[in-house]
Amino acid sequence: MMQGLMMDRPLLISSLLEHAESTHPTSEIVSRRCEGDIHRYQMRDAARRSRQVANLLASLGIEQGDRIATLAWNGYRHFELYFGVSGYGAVLHTINPRLFAEQLVYIINHAEDRYIFVDLTFVPLLEAIQDQISGVEGIIVLCDAGHMPETKLSKVHCYEALLAQQSEQFDWPEFDERSAASMCYTSGTTGNPKGVLYSHRSTVIHAMGSIGEEALGLASTSCFLPVVPMFHVNAWGTPYSAAITGAKQVFPGPGMDGASLWELIDAEQPDLLLGVPTVWLMLLNHMDAIGKKLESVQNVVVGGAAAPYSMIKAFQEKHDAFLIHAWGMTEMSPIGTVNSHNAHMESLPLEQRYQLQLKQGRPIYGVEMKIVDDNHNELPKDGKAYGRLLVRGPWIVSSYYKNDDDSSFIDGWFDTGDVATIDENNYLHIVDRSKDVIKSGGEWISSIDLENAAVGHPDLVECCVIGARHEKWDERPLLLAVRKPGSEVSADDIRDYLTDKIAKWWMPDAILFVDELPHTATGKLLKINLRQQYENYLMEGEPA
Ligand code: ADP
Numbered sequence: 001m002m003q004g005l006m007m008d009r010p011l012l013i014s015s016l017l018e019h020a021e022s023t024h025p026t027s028e029i030v031s032r033r034c035e036g037d038i039h040r041y042q043m044r045d046a047a048r049r050s051r052q053v054a055n056l057l058a059s060l061g062i063e064q065g066d067r068i069a070t071l072a073w074n075g076y077r078h079f080e081l082y083f084g085v086s087g088y089g090a091v092l093h094t095i096n097p098r099l100f101a102e103q104l105v106y107i108i109n110h111a112e113d114r115y116i117f118v119d120l121t122f123v124p125l126l127e128a129i130q131d132q133i134s135g136v137e138g139i140i141v142l143c144d145a146g147h148m149p150e151t152k153l154s155k156v157h158c159y160e161a162l163l164a165q166q167s168e169q170f171d172w173p174e175f176d177e178r179s180a181a182s183m184c185y186t187s188g189t190t191g192n193p194k195g196v197l198y199s200h201r202s203t204v205i206h207a208m209g210s211i212g213e214e215a216l217g218l219a220s221t222s223c224f225l226p227v228v229p230m231f232h233v234n235a236w237g238t239p240y241s242a243a244i245t246g247a248k249q250v251f252p253g254p255g256m257d258g259a260s261l262w263e264l265i266d267a268e269q270p271d272l273l274l275g276v277p278t279v280w281l282m283l284l285n286h287m288d289a290i291g292k293k294l295e296s297v298q299n300v301v302v303g304g305a306a307a308p309y310s311m312i313k314a315f316q317e318k319h320d321a322f323l324i325h326a327w328g329m330t331e332m333s334p335i336g337t338v339n340s341h342n343a344h345m346e347s348l349p350l351e352q353r354y355q356l357q358l359k360q361g362r363p364i365y366g367v368e369m370k371i372v373d374d375n376h377n378e379l380p381k382d383g384k385a386y387g388r389l390l391v392r393g394p395w396i397v398s399s400y401y402k403n404d405d406d407s408s409f410i411d412g413w414f415d416t417g418d419v420a421t422i423d424e425n426n427y428l429h430i431v432d433r434s435k436d437v438i439k440s441g442g443e444w445i446s447s448i449d450l451e452n453a454a455v456g457h458p459d460l461v462e463c464c465v466i467g468a469r470h471e472k473w474d475e476r477p478l479l480l481a482v483r484k485p486g487s488e489v490s491a492d493d494i495r496d497y498l499t500d501k502i503a504k505w506w507m508p509d510a511i512l513f514v515d516e517l518p519h520t521a522t523g524k525l526l527k528i529n530l531r532q533q534y535e536n537y538l539m540e541g542e543p544a
Contacts, residue, residue, distance in 0.1 A: 011204035013181050014087035014172035016243040021047035024220070024246025030268055031075040032253035032260070034120040035147050038267075039076060043246065046080055051170035052163045053084025059166070060138070062114060064089030064173070065180065069113040071095045071122045074230045074251040077142045077159065081117055082182075082230070082239045086200065087172050092182040096232045097122045098521035099187065105132045107185045107193055110402065117142055117159065120149060121254055127152045177201040183401060184233060186330045187521040195401030196330050198234075205366060206333040206395040207240035214340050215364045216241065216274070216301055217324075223248035223268065223296075227256060227275030228304070232522055233334040236274060236303070236326075258286025269296035276304035277311060278523045281462070284314050294319040301326055301338075303360075305524050306430060308452035312357045316350070327360035327430060331414060333395035336369070337361040337428045358452075359427045367393045369428065371420055376410060383423030386431050386444065389416045419444070436527055438467035438475050445477055445506050447527075453501040454479055459489035464517050464525045465508065468538045478534055479508035482516060509538055 009015075020027070025044040033039050062068065068085045070092065072078040085092040093111045095104065104125065108116070109132075117140045118126055126139060130153055139153050144160035181200045185193035211218045218224060218241050226235045226249070234240070242249050250268045252261060261283050265273075273280075280302060287294060300315055303326035315321040322341060328334035339361030345353055363369055371379045371387035379385040390413035397414060399406065408415045419431045431437060431446045438445040447465040454463040461482045467475035483489055491511035498507060512534075518526040 010174060010177035010200070012087070012172070012174065012177060012200045013083060013203055013240065016204065016207065016240055017047050017050055017083040017087060018172065020243035020246060024243075027242075027246040028223075028248045029076050029079065029251070030249070030264075031251040032255045032264060033075060034073065034254055035143060041076060043243075046076060046083070048168050049080045049163065050084040050087060051168055052166040053080050054088040054170045054172070055166040056162055057085065057088050057090055060115065062088070062090050064175065065091060067091045067093045067111045067113045067183070069093040069095050069108065069111065069116040070118075070231065071097055071116060071125065072119040072142055072231060073121065073253045074226055074235060075119075075142075075253050076251065077117075078119075078230045079239055079249075079251070082234075083243075086181040086203075089173055089175055089179065091180045091197070094182065094184050094231045094234065096185070096187065096229070096521045097125055098523075099185075099193065100521075101125070101129055103185075103193055103521075105129050107195070108133045109135060110192075111183060111185075111195060114138075115140060119254075120147065123149055123151055123153065130154070177204070182234065184330050187232075194403055194405075196397050197401045198333060198395075202333060202395040203234075203237070203240055206237050206335065207244055209364050209366045209395075210237050210335050211241045211245050212364075214342075214362075215335065215338050216326075217272065217299060217340065218242060218245050218247045220246045222272050223250065223270045224272035224274065225250040225252065225261075225265065225268070225270040227252055227261065227273065227279050233328070233330050236301075236328070236334060238274065256282075258282040258284075258289075262286055262290070262292070265294060265296065271296055271298045272301070273297055273299075274301040274303075276523050277302055277307055278305075278462075278519070280311060280315075284311065284318075285461075287318070294321055297321045299324050303327055303334075304522060306360075306448045306452060307358070308455050309354060309358060310452075310456040312354050316354075323357055325357055325360055327428060329416060331397040331408075331416075332367070332391065332393075335364060335395075336367050336391060337363050339427070356427070359423075359429045361428060362426045363428070366395065367391060369422065370413075371422055381422040381424060381426065383421050383427075383429070386419055386421045388434060389418045389420040389428070389430075390414065391416055436466070438465070438477050440467075440470075440475055440477070440505070441473040443505075447477070450477055450479065450502060450506060450508065451525075453498055454481060454494060456501070457489070457494060457497045459484050459487040460494075462517055464527065464530060466527055466531050466534060468509070469535050470509070470538050476509040476538055477506065478537055479511045480514050480517060480530065480534070481511060483513055 027043040030040045138155045301324045312323045325339040328336040379387045450465040451463045464480045468478040470476040
């Protein structure tokens with residue numbers, strides 16, 4: 001083949017920061033801090049301090065490829081570490097603080113983290129496990145000297161004190177763009193978490209692919225609030241894509257509840273919010289309670305779990321905000337598909353548009369996807385056939401870190417573990433996680449669709465549907481629901497409500513009310529425990 005004659009400049013994370021500093025020096029970065037106040041500075045300050053982070057790593061004897069962990073909320077110091085650590089050539093390991101203690105121990109040791117940068121909030125987490133992570137050489141607390149906590153941690157340092165000693169000059173090294181830049185472990189609902197190791201190249205291409213209108217729409221004029229955490233799936237890559245466009249970033253820190261989010265939205269007027277459905281349920285409830293409208297917000301990107309119909313409608317009709325449904329996973333950096341605005345969507349009557357918005361959208365450029373049956377034969381893209389969803393692309397995992405299990409990798413494709421349909425226009429609809437789908441008499445029932453139909457009931461806060469063993473049908477759906485405080489809504493009321501919303505044979509065999517539902521580290525329903533608890537309910541118990 002004849003070769004092209006273009007330069008081969010490496011796609012490095014430091015190049016994103018250099019671009020941001022020279023092109024968007026005054027872009028604002030606003031953060032709610034663990035210390036309780038609001039901090040603001042500009043992109044050029046972030047760039048300067050990222051260089052100090054790099055000098056700090058050098059002074060600590062960190063080598064390229066070494067793992068440096070963070071245990072932190074969304075905030076400016078975390079942002080500096082994203083660029084300082086990866087730019088230096090070390091690997092940023094973002095740790096999810098919601099993992100169980102044993103999982104934290106496992107991933108810190110598995111990644112062989114040399115240092116951990118930790119927010120004040122999470123110091124007790126490390127105190128509890130410090131005896132089991134002896135390979136860690138030091139803990140650096142993300143605060144100034146005046147806020148250093150009394151702590152049982154040994155080998156502990158103050159971030160601001162260390163940073164102040166560092167030069168603001170640093171020449172970012174150039175190296176192979178395929179070098180590891182950062183890593184994130186899956187939440188491991190079964191077995192140990194698995195490490196996903198992102199490269200500079202994958203991160204930069206993902207950032208370039210995710211900024212446009214057909215993706216997250218992070219224009220230079222936008223101001224966005226990523227509630228999706230920087231400690232898991234890189235806040236959907238937004239720190240990197242913001243560096244490209246210079247959008248204003250508003251970091252919520254530890255304030256993820258409805259009231260704290262509203263306070264920040266009211267003060268900073270973001271037009272774009274990003275996060276998982278549970279967060280938006282809290283915000284929408286809060287807005288209902290105070291009777292206010294999210295005036296500045298134009299778009300809300302919702303992913304990580306399926307956005308319910310009632311949420312799409314509430315954002316549109318109460319707040320004039322468009323819900324952009326998206327799908328992805330840790331293994332995909334994470335963005336796979338986005339259900340963005342387009343002319344066809346705008347032309348639809350509202351009800352039909354909501355139905356389309358329920359789908360998880362179309363792949364952004366770079367992601368290929370197909371559905372297959374159990375023998376790996378490809379199924380038609382007709383919106384009806386459902387099968388295992390396989391994906392491939394330059395920002396999709398090719399194997400797990402130090403893990404021989406290759407069962408998810410099939411002929412160059414990654415098996416997502418999701419069951420989905422894809423329609424003629426390449427819109428993806430996630431039917432379920434393959435382990436959650438309910439197999440009733442040879443037919444499949446989507447636990448997600450059932451949950452989302454039920455949660456539309458005004459008296460319910462949250463719903464979870466699991467497959468319970470059944471003598472005749474193998475499995476039948478069982479609905480666990482959390483009522484709003486003071487509500488006395490009955491199982492029969494819920495059945496009536498569902499009658500015209502689902503197929504008759506989807507009607508749950510039992511509807512039980514519980515005080516709360518368990519969640520995974522990423523805020524999703526922890527169905528594995530519920531399945532264990534209720535799997536025999538329909539065999540032994542009395543239907544509610
Ligand atoms: P975990 O660490 O919990 O595996 P991920 O954040 O990687 O976390 O989760 C990815 C999974 O979340 C997907 O495979 C899919 O099952 C689910 N998911 C993500 N977005 C959506 C969505 N919009 N609708 C339905 N499910 C989703």
